[in-house]
Amino acid sequence: MKFRRKARENIEINLASLIDVVFILLLFFVVTTTFTRETQLKVDLPEAASGTPVENTELKQLEISISADGTYALNGQLLLKSDLDSLMAALQKESSGDNSLPLSISADGKTPHQAVITAMDAAGKLGFSHLRIATVEAQAAKP
Numbered sequence: 835m836k837f838r839r840k841a842r843e844n845i846e847i848n849l850a851s852l853i854d855v856v857f858i859l860l861l862f863f864v865v866t867t868t869f870t871r872e873t874q875l876k877v878d879l880p881e882a883a884s885g886t887p888v889e890n891t892e893l894k895q896l897e898i899s900i901s902a903d904g905t906y907a908l909n910g911q912l913l914l915k916s917d918l919d920s921l922m923a924a925l926q927k928e929s930s931g932d933n934s935l936p937l938s939i940s941a942d943g944k945t946p947h948q949a950v951i952t953a954m955d956a957a958g959k960l961g962f963s964h965l966r967i968a969t970v971e972a973q974a975a976k977p
């Protein structure tokens with residue numbers, strides 16, 4: 835006796851609704867995710883409440899002074915141009931190629947940040963490693 839087999843039904847899973855749910859979840863996560871931007875970073879700079887005073891040594895020291903409008907002076911001598919190349923040339927001439935000399939940067943409080951970075955860049959390119967940024971001691975708040 836031969837039994838007839840029933841025709842097998844093809845079982846299919848409809849994935850269309852599953853794909854719709856996945857796309858909706860993807861859209862939800864994209865919309866609700868927050869991206870941080872470095873330009874929105876809030877930085878509270880610390881005050882220089884105390885510091886170490888500059889030691890009086892017999893070594894030759896270099897001091898770059900930067901005014902509020904971004905003009906440079908090296909050891910009291912005003913530089914004609916306020917750019918990286920002229921600052922590097924003046925530092926090289928004043929130090930006579932000795933990059934082990936201590937270098938101090940004194941900038942006005944309203945000096946553009948770019949002017950200070952340019953001075954640090956010039957010192958770094960010439961190999962100065964003893965760098966100091968001068969600050970004033972913060973005054974205690976009056977009651």
